[in-house]
Amino acid sequence: MKKIIFSSGKAIRKCQTLYLEVDLLDMKFSDYKLKDFIQDESFKNWVNNTVPDDMLQWEMWLDNNPHKRPIANEAAAIIRGIAFKKKQVSRQKIDAGWQQVISKIAQSRDAEAIIPVKKDEWRAVWRMAAVWVGLLVVATASFYFYKSNSKLQYQTGFGETTTIILPDKSTVVLNGNSKLTLINNWSFNKDREVWLEGEAFFSVLKKPGQGNARFLVHTGDMDVKVLGTKFNVTNRKAKTRVVLNSGKVQLSAQTLAPGKSAIMQPGELAELRLDKKEFVKKKVNPLIYSSWIHKKLLFDDTSIRDIAALLEDNYGFQVKLNDPAIMDRKLTGEVYVEDVETLLKALSKSFQLDIAQTGNVLVIKGR
Incomplete structure (x- = not known):
C-alpha cells in the first residue's frame, strides 16, 4: 500500500530532509560498483519494496544519477533472480545405474541361487531400458518446452x-x-x-x-x-x-x-x-503522468472527475458524485503517497468537499 502525505509544512520538511539525504547519498554512493549495490541493505530494501524511506531515497538518487541506473538495475536483477543451471549427468553414472538395474533383475530372490540371464532375456532388458530412456527424453524435452513457452x-x-x-x-x-x-x-x-x-x-x-x-x-x-x-x-x-x-x-x-x-x-x-x-x-x-512511480501525485488543473476516476482505478473505490457542479472543479498541487485515508482527508480539505466512506463506496459532496 502506498502512502500519501499532502504538501503541508510537515510534509515539506520531510521532503527537504529526503533531498538532504539524497545529497548525502551522492557523496556516499557515487563510487559504488556492482558488488557494493548488492551488499547494501538500504538498496536491498529498494529492490524488495520493504522500507518506504529507503525506496524513496534510492528513487530520488537514481533520478539524480541516471548513469548509475543500468548498474543498479543489474544489481537488482541479481538480488531478485536465481540462475538455475541444467545439471548434466555423466555417461559413467548412467552406465553404472543401468548395471545396478540389470544386476537386480538378474538376481534371484534366493540370494544363494543366481539364475543366469539368457541372450534373449538380455535383449528384452535392453529393449525395456530403451523404452524408459525414450520416455525420459520425451518428458525432459516436454518440461523444457513448457518452461520456455510458459x-x-x-x-x-x-x-x-x-x-x-x-x-x-x-x-x-x-x-x-x-x-x-x-x-x-x-x-x-x-x-x-x-x-x-x-x-x-x-x-x-x-x-x-x-x-x-x-x-x-x-x-x-x-x-x-x-x-x-x-x-x-x-x-x-x-x-x-x-x-x-x-x-x-x-x-x-x-x-x-x-x-x-x-x-x-x-x-x-x-x-x-x-x-x-x-x-x-x-x-x-x-x-x-509518471509522478506516481516516485510515490507522489502531481495535479495541474486536474478535475474532481479525473481524481474520482483515479480513486476507482488505482484504489478500488466506487465514487458517487452527488453534486454535478463540483465535477469540473480543479486542483493544482503535489501529493505525497502514504495511505488512502490521508489522501481522502487532503482532498476533502483542499477541495472543500465532504467525503463520506462506507466500505469501498465514497460519496463526495460540495460544501
Missing part, C-alpha cells in the same frame, strides 16, 4: 505498486490494480513482448546483440513499439493512452485502417479514440 504474470492490488526487472534488464513499475504478462524465456533474436492491463511506467534498454531490437507493449486495443525509451501506458475502462517521457515510440491498433499508425515525440500524450478511429495527440508535462 508465461510469467505480475499483478498488483488496489493502492499497491511494484518494480519488475525484465529479462533484458529493462524495468517496469506497475501501478495499482494492474497486471503485466510476458513469456518466461526471452530470446534476443526475437521481439521482446509484454501484455499490460492497467497502468505501468516502462524504462526500456536497447536490446544487446544483433537483430531486431523492438520492444512491444500490447494492450487490449493498441500496440506500442519501442526502441530505448521511457513512457507511461494506461489501459483502463476501454480507454488507452501513452505519455512519452523520452525516446521515440510508434503506436498501432487493429481497429484502425491497415498501415495507419502514430509516431510520438517526447512530451506528447496520445490517446486512442475509437469514435474518431485515430490517435489524438497533445503536448503535456510527462512528469505529471
Whole structure:
C-alpha cells in the first residue's frame, strides 16, 4: 500500500530532509560498483519494496544519477533472480545405474541361487531400458518446452505498486490494480513482448546483440513499439493512452485502417479514440503522468472527475458524485503517497468537499 502525505509544512520538511539525504547519498554512493549495490541493505530494501524511506531515497538518487541506473538495475536483477543451471549427468553414472538395474533383475530372490540371464532375456532388458530412456527424453524435452513457452504474470492490488526487472534488464513499475504478462524465456533474436492491463511506467534498454531490437507493449486495443525509451501506458475502462517521457515510440491498433499508425515525440500524450478511429495527440508535462512511480501525485488543473476516476482505478473505490457542479472543479498541487485515508482527508480539505466512506463506496459532496 502506498502512502500519501499532502504538501503541508510537515510534509515539506520531510521532503527537504529526503533531498538532504539524497545529497548525502551522492557523496556516499557515487563510487559504488556492482558488488557494493548488492551488499547494501538500504538498496536491498529498494529492490524488495520493504522500507518506504529507503525506496524513496534510492528513487530520488537514481533520478539524480541516471548513469548509475543500468548498474543498479543489474544489481537488482541479481538480488531478485536465481540462475538455475541444467545439471548434466555423466555417461559413467548412467552406465553404472543401468548395471545396478540389470544386476537386480538378474538376481534371484534366493540370494544363494543366481539364475543366469539368457541372450534373449538380455535383449528384452535392453529393449525395456530403451523404452524408459525414450520416455525420459520425451518428458525432459516436454518440461523444457513448457518452461520456455510458459508465461510469467505480475499483478498488483488496489493502492499497491511494484518494480519488475525484465529479462533484458529493462524495468517496469506497475501501478495499482494492474497486471503485466510476458513469456518466461526471452530470446534476443526475437521481439521482446509484454501484455499490460492497467497502468505501468516502462524504462526500456536497447536490446544487446544483433537483430531486431523492438520492444512491444500490447494492450487490449493498441500496440506500442519501442526502441530505448521511457513512457507511461494506461489501459483502463476501454480507454488507452501513452505519455512519452523520452525516446521515440510508434503506436498501432487493429481497429484502425491497415498501415495507419502514430509516431510520438517526447512530451506528447496520445490517446486512442475509437469514435474518431485515430490517435489524438497533445503536448503535456510527462512528469505529471509518471509522478506516481516516485510515490507522489502531481495535479495541474486536474478535475474532481479525473481524481474520482483515479480513486476507482488505482484504489478500488466506487465514487458517487452527488453534486454535478463540483465535477469540473480543479486542483493544482503535489501529493505525497502514504495511505488512502490521508489522501481522502487532503482532498476533502483542499477541495472543500465532504467525503463520506462506507466500505469501498465514497460519496463526495460540495460544501
